Amino acid sequence: MILCCGEALIDMLPRKTAEGAPAFAPHAGGAVFNTAIALGRLGAETSFLSGLSTDLFGQMLVAELAASGVDAALAVRSPRPTTLAFVTLSNGQASYAFYDENTAGRMLSPADLPALPDGVTALFCGGISLMVEPGGAAYESLFLREAGQRVTMLDPNIRPSFIADAAAYRTRIGRMLAAADMAKVSDEDLRWLEGEGAVADLAQGLLARGPKVLFVTEGAAGAHAFTARGHVFVPGRAVTVADTVGAGDTFNAGVLAALQASGLLTKAGVAALDAQALTAALSLGNRAASVTVSRAGANPPYPHELPAA
Secondary structure (H helix, E strand, C coil), X not given: CEEEEXXXXXXXXXXXXXXXXXXEEEEEECHHHHHHHHHHHCCCCEEEECEEECCHHHHHHHXXXXXXXXXXXXXXXXCCCCCEEXXXXXXXXXXXXXXXXXXXXXXXXXXXXXXXXXXXXXXXXXXXXXXXXXXXXXXXXXXXXXXXXXXEEEECCCCHHHCCCHHHHHHHHHHHHHHCCEEEEEXXXXXXXXXXXXXXXXXXXXXXXXXXXEEEEXXXXXXXXXXXXXXXXXXXXXXXXXXXXXXXXXXXXXXXHHHHHCCCCCHHHHHCCCHHHHHXXXXXXXXXXXXXXXXXXXXCCCHHHCCCC
């Protein structure tokens, strides 16, 4: 089972009323939540751990997880409110304004963390949940606690405007990278972490921090996989983009689902991934993400909706 650990929130997506006035529609979201939903829809055995509210939005999140076949038994429930993220779009690119003070997700503490069942073989973590306290400390401690016995994957999914202490955040990501078997970053994330330069050169710097595999996405251009043994690139798919909400999250799910289906989502399997396995993982990630960007909001595909390989 793949356990996704991190934020679940409500994306308030821009809409128009019948009269043409601006409005927002609530949709279940959050980077790690989206990855869990996408994994469940792709048929991967998936569980979700987060601080989830018992309010009406929290009930919506739990219902969405169940509808996509994701187990939420490990989630920590509380009456605190659900995080809201108001989304604005410019040329299809999403920007976010977060309302996150004293929420169920943010106030998750290390003391709240459960023991993980033996059936959890891989841990995925990331998103804005790593940028705020005490939730960030809770997810980091879980990631470091479990890294020795389960496959770990990190996607920081960096939102600079949401980071209160950049130095502390960089230090946290450094510790987690050192414990990660795999990491995924966008090209923008990569440059925020490593500075300006060519993607291939910067990727080597990030690999040197600890991961066995580094995935780098470059939007519509495609995605890379870097290891100590080489580099694979798979071009993106040409689609009409509705918006980019959930694209990277769905890509993560495609990669993880491909590795799980091929029996390679193990410590030894990840450490020895070859070009063929990496190409297959990138391909499923790109194919799944191409469906998500073709429709409004984070709405990952089911297998029958995927384009042909």
